Amino acid sequence: MATRVPYLKMNGLGNDFVVLDARARALELTPEIVAAISSRENGIGCDQFIVIEPARDGGDAFMDIWNNDGERVEACGNATRCIGDLLMQESGKEEVAVETVAGTLRAMPGGDGLITVDMGEPRLEWHQIPLSEEIRDTRGIELQIGPIDAPILHTPAAVNMGNPHAIFFVQDVNAYNLAQIGPMLEHHPIFPERANISLAQVDSRTHITLRVWERGAGLTRACGTAACAAGVAAIRKRLTERIVQVALPGGELTIEWREADNHVYMTGPAELDYKGELDWEAYAGRSAS
Numbered sequence: 001m002a003t004r005v006p007y008l009k010m011n012g013l014g015n016d017f018v019v020l021d022a023r024a025r026a027l028e029l030t031p032e033i034v035a036a037i038s039s040r041e042n043g044i045g046c047d048q049f050i051v052i053e054p055a056r057d058g059g060d061a062f063m064d065i066w067n068n069d070g071e072r073v074e075a076c077g078n079a080t081r082c083i084g085d086l087l088m089q090e091s092g093k094e095e096v097a098v099e100t101v102a103g104t105l106r107a108m109p110g111g112d113g114l115i116t117v118d119m120g121e122p123r124l125e126w127h128q129i130p131l132s133e134e135i136r137d138t139r140g141i142e143l144q145i146g147p148i149d150a151p152i153l154h155t156p157a158a159v160n161m162g163n164p165h166a167i168f169f170v171q172d173v174n175a176y177n178l179a180q181i182g183p184m185l186e187h188h189p190i191f192p193e194r195a196n197i198s199l200a201q202v203d204s205r206t207h208i209t210l211r212v213w214e215r216g217a218g219l220t221r222a223c224g225t226a227a228c229a230a231g232v233a234a235i236r237k238r239l240t241e242r243i244v245q246v247a248l249p250g251g252e253l254t255i256e257w258r259e260a261d262n263h264v265y266m267t268g269p270a271e272l273d274y275k276g277e278l279d280w281e282a283y284a285g286r287s288a289s
């Protein structure tokens, strides 16, 4: 008999997730099953695959995160708002602690139906990003693509928000073919764990426009950790104030890097699209063949 596994389809600014709840029943996941369910061609389709597991360290739940290519990752800002919202609704609490491999993140109401997540401290040292060679100043690392004397893109900032990010500050984010250059930069040898690649356009001291090529997922409508990383990079370069609106193709996030605790706070929407059930054996069988 087929095993029907309930799932939720959620999104944060169009960055979409298949969410499974493994708190009551453990699920035997493999990269192949995750990739099969995440496929937009013959699966359910999502940018990231999220599994809610029992808490391991006194929080409200553990969030296991996979990219749609079937690789497990450390962080996802938009999914943290979604799971935080879910856990708050379920428990009636005003604040919840979402555990991830990168640390425990607090989620709370952000006003106007939005959710705020304390994303913790950005990591800025070259070995924390990580980079494959010692670079003292990660506000602009030595990396360029295109001709040596007329590079197309160069000197990105590097920030780790639980996961690795490179941010290229440009005049016009739409002037580049990110689908073409994103994969090259994601796999550049300077990033031993690969990297999420962003193009950031500073519109004013309180507004950034951002496009993101996500490691393991490609072009997405939004990336929460990239918005945090871009905010941090812009503030470090003294291009913006400590609170910025970051506009992504899917909508806007408010990013605040507080001086008081050195933490980055991200505020934005979390949406439940629908509830479904999937046939586990169909995906497990397909991925085995």
Ligand SMILES: N[C@@H](CCC[C@H](N)C(=O)O)C(=O)O
Pocket (backbone or CB within 6 Å): 015, 047, 048, 067, 073, 074, 075, 076, 077, 078, 079, 163, 164, 196, 214, 215, 216, 217, 220, 222, 223, 224, 225, 226
């Ligand atoms: N969409 C996410 C980031 C997901 C992980 C990323 N692709 C990686 O590989 O690090 C977000 O909202 O932060």
